[in-house]
Amino acid sequence: xxxxxxxxxxxxxxxxxxxxxxxxxxxxxxxxxxxxxxxxxxxxxxxxxxxxxxxxxxxxxxxxxxxxxxxxxxxxxxxxxxxxxxxxxxxxxxxxxxxxxxxxxxxxxxxxxxxxxxxxxxxxxxxxxxxxxxxxxxxxxxxxxxxxxxxxxxxxxxxxxxxxxxxxxxxxxxxxxxxxxxxxxxxxxxxxxxxxxxxxxxxxxxxxxxxxxxxxxxxxxxxxxxxxxxxxxxxxxxxxxxxxxxxxxxxxxxxxxxxxxxxxxxxxxxxxxxxxxxxxxxxxxxx
Amino acid sequence: xxxxxxxxxxxxxxxxxxxxxxxxxxxxxxxxxxxxxxxxxxxxxxxxxxxxxxxxxxxxxxxxxxxxxxxxxxxxxxxxxxxxxxxxxxxxxxxxxxxxxxxxxxxxxxxxxxxxxxxxxxxxxxxxxxxxxxxxxxxxxxxxxxxxxxxxxxxxxxx
Numbered sequence: 001x002x003x004x005x006x007x008x009x010x011x012x013x014x015x016x017x018x019x020x021x022x023x024x025x026x027x028x029x030x031x032x033x034x035x036x037x038x039x040x041x042x043x044x045x046x047x048x049x050x051x052x053x054x055x056x057x058x059x060x061x062x063x064x065x066x067x068x069x070x071x072x073x074x075x076x077x078x079x080x081x082x083x084x085x086x087x088x089x090x091x092x093x094x095x096x097x098x099x100x101x102x103x104x105x106x107x108x109x110x111x112x113x114x115x116x117x118x119x120x121x122x123x124x125x126x127x128x129x130x131x132x133x134x135x136x137x138x139x140x141x142x143x144x145x146x147x148x149x150x151x152x153x154x155x156x157x158x159x160x161x162x163x164x165x166x167x168x169x170x171x172x173x174x175x176x177x178x179x180x181x182x183x184x185x186x187x188x189x190x191x192x193x194x195x196x197x198x199x200x201x202x203x204x205x206x207x208x209x210x211x212x213x214x215x216x217x218x219x220x221x222x223x224x225x226x227x228x229x230x231x232x233x234x235x236x237x238x239x240x241x242x243x244x245x246x247x248x249x250x251x252x253x254x255x256x257x258x259x260x261x262x263x264x265x266x267x268x269x270x271x272x273x274x275x276x277x278x279x280x281x282x283x284x285x286x287x
Numbered sequence: 288x289x290x291x292x293x294x295x296x297x298x299x300x301x302x303x304x305x306x307x308x309x310x311x312x313x314x315x316x317x318x319x320x321x322x323x324x325x326x327x328x329x330x331x332x333x334x335x336x337x338x339x340x341x342x343x344x345x346x347x348x349x350x351x352x353x354x355x356x357x358x359x360x361x362x363x364x365x366x367x368x369x370x371x372x373x374x375x376x377x378x379x380x381x382x383x384x385x386x387x388x389x390x391x392x393x394x395x396x397x398x399x400x401x402x403x404x405x406x407x408x409x410x411x412x413x414x415x416x417x418x419x420x421x422x423x424x425x426x427x428x429x430x431x432x433x434x435x436x437x438x439x440x441x442x443x444x445x446x
Binding site: 102103157161164170228231232233234235236237238239240241242243244245246247248251258259261262263265266269270272 | 294340344348383384388389421422440
């Protein structure tokens with residue numbers, strides 16, 4: 001069995017989020033971000049610019065091929081969407097690889113991260129939650145810990161599965177019981193190393209039990225809802241399947257009805273074709 | 288040749304080289320219907336139990352719901368020469384998040400919707416693998432009628 005110290009050292013092997021992505025995400029935290037500063041920060045990084053424009057020109061936004069500059073994208077899509085695009089460009093590489101421990105093929109964790117971020121944002125909008133940017137970012141990064149933990153889950157999978165099957169443990173509780181650390185705690189450490197705000201770190205740490213996230217309970221609850229809906233839709237879920245807890249108190253606290261939940265699924269499913277352009281990864285080929 | 292059935296989608300085929308496949312069911316349910324004499328089959332991947340939730344969406348995308356998708360699955364397979372009395376029916380999916388109860392348990396409600404519709408129409412389920420917290424993928428080989436179910440983390444089994 002590996003000790004926690006060895007597992008945590010794996011964080012250093014992740015490709016960190018680039019300086020320019022950091023600068024833009026820092027601007028996103030401001031109450032009224034300086035649009036020109038955002039445009040300039042993106043434009044200074046040619047790779048980031050290319051990635052943002054590629055995604056902006058995907059069929060998802062309904063204007064394929066229309067944007068030639070970041071400025072145009074900001075004007076037509078709005079600053080919030082551009083922040084989302086920058087974050088996607090910044091973390092796609094880390095999330096897109098296969099994660100054998102979770103039985104996820106290449107592209108599946110990325111698919112899950114992006115779709116649960118969109119679902120979380122939709123849930124937040126439905127509930128009138130403030131700061132949907134925070135929700136989108138935390139939902140996108142919430143499973144980054146899986147990238148570090150995957151190889152250890154792989155080595156101890158049978159033990160983790162046994163605990164889950166015996167009842168009493170969700171998958172991430174079983175990770176902690178067997179490996180000494182779970183993907184949520186590890187993800188929070190990654191966010192800390194990547195210098196995200198303490199609020200973001202807390203939201204990632206508590207994404208499976210959002211009411212414990214005192215720093216941003218409402219936003220964490222929206223992230224939780226997005227994750228839940230994404231699991232139910234089976235998008236990019238692997239060996240851990242749906243083995244996470246449904247917390248009625250979160251749903252009650254948010255005031256989400258079962259009709260609201262089903263309607264969120266219907267609305268998301270309706271935009272699924274357009275999503276493929278944004279994902280820019282092959283759909284699952286099934287091993 | 289894989290014929291992929293997406294979410295809220297259905298495909299029917301009598302192409303002997305074809306394999307109908309639907310990935311990653313989660314709480315959704317996949318229903319395979321196959322006639323070994325006609326060598327024709329169909330596969331439905333529906334998401335929610337009742338179309339009353341959103342009649343407009345149900346009219347645009349009938350395969351999204353059990354009550355609008357299941358009759359269309361059977362009609363499509365009959366159109367390929369299949370007969371109800373010979374039909375093999377396999378139901379897979381409907382997983383649940385742990386502790387998911389009552390109305391919020393969409394996996395369970397999907398399963399109940401299938402049972403209700405089949406009961407009303409005298410359809411016998413030959414094989415069922417539903418519930419639990421697993422993520423399943425199902426494929427139906429048109430020439431042989433063989434159905435395989437893959438559970439993430441556990442591999443594939445023939446049924």
